[in-house]
Amino acid sequence: MRRRRLDLSSRVLVTTAALxxxxxxxxxxxxxxxxxxxxxxxxxxxxxxFSARWYPTYEDAExxxxxxxxxxxxxxxxxxxxxxxxxxxxxxxLAEFSxxxxxxxxxxxxxxxxxxxxxxxxxxxxxYVSRWLMEFFPMKVWTGLNIFNASLMLSILxxxxxxxxxxxxxKAVPVxxxxxxxxxxxxxxxxxxxxxxxxxxxxxxxxxxxxTNRIIxxxxxxxxxxxxxxxxxxxxxxxxxxLTAAIAGEMGEVELGSTHYYALFMIGVVLxxxxxxxxxxxxxxxxxxxxx
Amino acid sequence: xLIDRITxxxxxxxxxxxxAVILAIIxxxxxxxxxxISLEFLVSFPKNSMTEGGIWPSILGTFYFLSIAxxxxxxxxxLSAVYLSEYSKENRFQRLVLxxxxxxxxxxxxxxxxxxxxxxxxxxGFGTSIISGGLTLGIMSLPYIISNTHESLDAxxxxxxxxxxALGANxxxxxxxxxxxxxxxxxxxxxxxxVGRIIxxxxxxxxxxxxxxxxxxxxxxxxxAMSLPTHIFVLSAIYPENVTPKLEGSISVLLIIVITxxxxxxxxRRIESKKLEE
Numbered sequence: 001m002r003r004r005r006l007d008l009s010s011r012v013l014v015t016t017a018a019l020x021x022x023x024x025x026x027x028x029x030x031x032x033x034x035x036x037x038x039x040x041x042x043x044x045x046x047x048x049x050f051s052a053r054w055y056p057t058y059e060d061a062e063x064x065x066x067x068x069x070x071x072x073x074x075x076x077x078x079x080x081x082x083x084x085x086x087x088x089x090x091x092x093x094l095a096e097f098s099x100x101x102x103x104x105x106x107x108x109x110x111x112x113x114x115x116x117x118x119x120x121x122x123x124x125x126x127x128y129v130s131r132w133l134m135e136f137f138p139m140k141v142w143t144g145l146n147i148f149n150a151s152l153m154l155s156i157l158x159x160x161x162x163x164x165x166x167x168x169x170x171k172a173v174p175v176x177x178x179x180x181x182x183x184x185x186x187x188x189x190x191x192x193x194x195x196x197x198x199x200x201x202x203x204x205x206x207x208x209x210x211x212t213n214r215i216i217x218x219x220x221x222x223x224x225x226x227x228x229x230x231x232x233x234x235x236x237x238x239x240x241x242x243l244t245a246a247i248a249g250e251m252g253e254v255e256l257g258s259t260h261y262y263a264l265f266m267i268g269v270v271l272x273x274x275x276x277x278x279x280x281x282x283x284x285x286x287x288x289x290x291x292x
Numbered sequence: 293x294l295i296d297r298i299t300x301x302x303x304x305x306x307x308x309x310x311x312a313v314i315l316a317i318i319x320x321x322x323x324x325x326x327x328x329i330s331l332e333f334l335v336s337f338p339k340n341s342m343t344e345g346g347i348w349p350s351i352l353g354t355f356y357f358l359s360i361a362x363x364x365x366x367x368x369x370x371l372s373a374v375y376l377s378e379y380s381k382e383n384r385f386q387r388l389v390l391x392x393x394x395x396x397x398x399x400x401x402x403x404x405x406x407x408x409x410x411x412x413x414x415x416x417g418f419g420t421s422i423i424s425g426g427l428t429l430g431i432m433s434l435p436y437i438i439s440n441t442h443e444s445l446d447a448x449x450x451x452x453x454x455x456x457x458a459l460g461a462n463x464x465x466x467x468x469x470x471x472x473x474x475x476x477x478x479x480x481x482x483x484x485x486x487v488g489r490i491i492x493x494x495x496x497x498x499x500x501x502x503x504x505x506x507x508x509x510x511x512x513x514x515x516x517a518m519s520l521p522t523h524i525f526v527l528s529a530i531y532p533e534n535v536t537p538k539l540e541g542s543i544s545v546l547l548i549i550v551i552t553x554x555x556x557x558x559x560x561r562r563i564e565s566k567k568l569e570e
Contacts, residue, residue, distance in 0.1 A: 003462060003465070004462070006464050006465075007462040007463055007464040007465070009464075010463075010464035010467070010468065011379060011463070011464070013371060014371045014372070014374045014375035014378075014379050015375060015379070016371075017367070017368050017369075017370075017371030017372040017374075017375060018371075018372045018375040018376065018380070018385070018389045020368050020372070021368065021369075021372045021389055021392055021393060021396075021434065021438065022388050022389050022392040024392075024396065024431055024434070025392040025395055025396055027407065027411065028396075028399065028403070028404070028407045031406075031407050031410040031411055031415075032403065032406060032407065032410070035410060086306065086310055089303050089306045089307065090303075090306065090307040090310060092303060093300075093303040093304055093306070093307045094307070097299065097300040097303055097304065098304070098307075104562070106307060106308075106311055108555075108558050109311045109314060109315060110311075111554060111557070111558050112314075112318070112551060112554055112555065112558075113314050113318075114554070115488050115492070115550050115551065115553070115554035116318065116492075116547070116550070117491070117492025117493070117494070117521055117546060117550060118492070118494065119492070119494040119521040119522075119524050119525050120321065120492075120521075120524065120543055120546060120547060122525070122528070122529075123524055123525075123527075123528040123539065123543060124317065124321060126528050126529065127528060127536070127539070156314065156317070159310070187293040187295055187296050188293075188296045188299070189293075189295050189296050189299040190295075192299075210398070213398050214398075216400070217398075217399070217400025217401065217402070217403070218400070219400065219401060219402040219494075219495035220494045220495055220521075220525065223495070223529075224525070224528065224529050244400060244402050244495070247402050247405075247406065248402050248405075248495045248498055248499075251405070251406070251409070251498070251499040252498055252499045256414065264406075265406060265410075268402075268403050268406045271400050271402070271403050272399065272403055275395075275398040275399050275400060275403075276395060276398075278398060279394055279395050279397075279398040282394075282398075283391070283394055
């Protein structure tokens with residue numbers, strides 16, 4: 001009897017845990033959306049999404065997120081431009097060209113790299129890189145805290161992610177494909193670029209999507225290094241204020257229940273929506289990969 | 293072939309340069325703060341607008357936040373993973389839990405912070421406190437623990453379960469006495485990764501649990517606390533240049549903790565994968 005009761009209660013226990021996990025997801029959507037939508041009682045939908053003027057602390061406060069959104073896009077775009085090619089090259093080297101010892105060593109460093117807290121990189125960018133940028137490009141740079149600096153720091157965060165996931169995707173390609181190509185007389189280089197990479201493309205795409213999602217959501221680096229100016233950037237040396245930086249920078253001082261508070265929650269809803277879309281694409285790609 | 297050698301050379305140079313740059317940055321940040329670290333730095337309170345004294349309250353606070361977070365995420369995460377791997381059938385609820393976990397894994401940490409603020413600090417009335425911040429970090433780390441535990445449990449051979457059931461053990465006995473213990477070491481590795489994430493996390497704490505400057509230890513779970521990463525943020529972004537030595541020391545301490553953790557994770561993984569090959 002006792003055994004049967006334990007069996008039943010453990011079934012209840014694990015199901016409850018699973019219920020809690022799913023309830024948390026619904027809770028997050030509920031709490032963010034219910035606070036976020038209230039901003040539209042105070043300002044119009046058009047103003048929120050299509051105005052570039054984010055001046056929440058002015059006398060006539062304005063809450064347009066277009067400049068913040070453009071900041072997120074600029075920083076994310078430049079980070080991807082730096083980290084995808086480098087990550088791709090390193091992943092190919094790891095998967096196809098390195099010996100076991102070199103592979104293990106490089107992999108260890110990339111794992112370490114993944115563990116660096118973002119606030120440490122933020123501080124590094126703020127205290128050192130900004131100064132170096134001013135020295136290296138004295139003509140172009142009017143502030144060391146800008147898109148370029150933030151993208152460099154974010155690339156360090158994103159790189160191990162790209163390397164690991166792209167390497168996994170390359171290694172998932174069946175080995176007989178590679179052997180067939182080599183047996184036909186193709187060299188390793190063309191086998192990698194003509195056979196393995198095309199075969200692994202949905203895995204690589206998946207890696208890029210997951211990595212992009214993480215870059216968009218990263219907060220501390222852009223809060224500390226991106227410069228904080230809510231303006232639409234014209235060059236990579238302009239300061240910006242990405243969405244996450246606005247939330248983290250302003251949430252601490254905002255008055256509960258004010259328009260500003262609801263506007264920040266609506267930004268949270270926007271971020272939630274972005275990550276939902278990226279996750280959905282990644283899940284679909286993964287399902288597609290399993291099928292073939 | 294020549295072209296393969298050239299490719300290997302170029303790709304190798306790029307990879308090693310990248311790794312060298314990373315090692316240089318990490319090494320610089322660790323070494324730069326070493327002279328500041330002393331027993332006194334580790335166990336005393338900050339003094340004189342942070343220009344003197346140490347980081348004791350941040351170390352203690354980090355430990356408080358971490359404990360609360362793990363108290364939530366380890367049981368809920370492991371049990372959810374047990375549900376997914378051992379108990380669930382392929383039905384709607386299983387798909388829902390899997391999808392929920394995937395979505396949670398992709399949500400930015402600052403959004404978890406807003407949720408924590410709205411639910412724990414305001415709705416539950418916990419305010420800016422250790423419990424609000426800890427639970428927020430716990431929820432944030434949940435998907436890491438679930439995904440990793442799920443994978444670890446799935447890696448346990450089916451024959452273990454069949455042998456146990458054949459001897460007359462029921463589902464609960466098979467799961468908790470055979471399957472979970474068999475994957476215990478890998479589950480622990482996953483928890484260590486979650487610990488690394490929680491220790492380094494800053495943004496959600498800024499508005500759920502962090503105090504910027506305290507002069508005595510929090511007397512309970514409903515008071516805010518300092519933490520190492522928020523301390524680093526405050527020292528680098530809010531205080532003037534004269535706290536830089538303290539900042540460098542704090543960065544060094546945090547990096548040493550996190551690196552130790554991730555190196556041991558890497559070593560454990562190597563050992564596990566060797567075991568699998570045998």
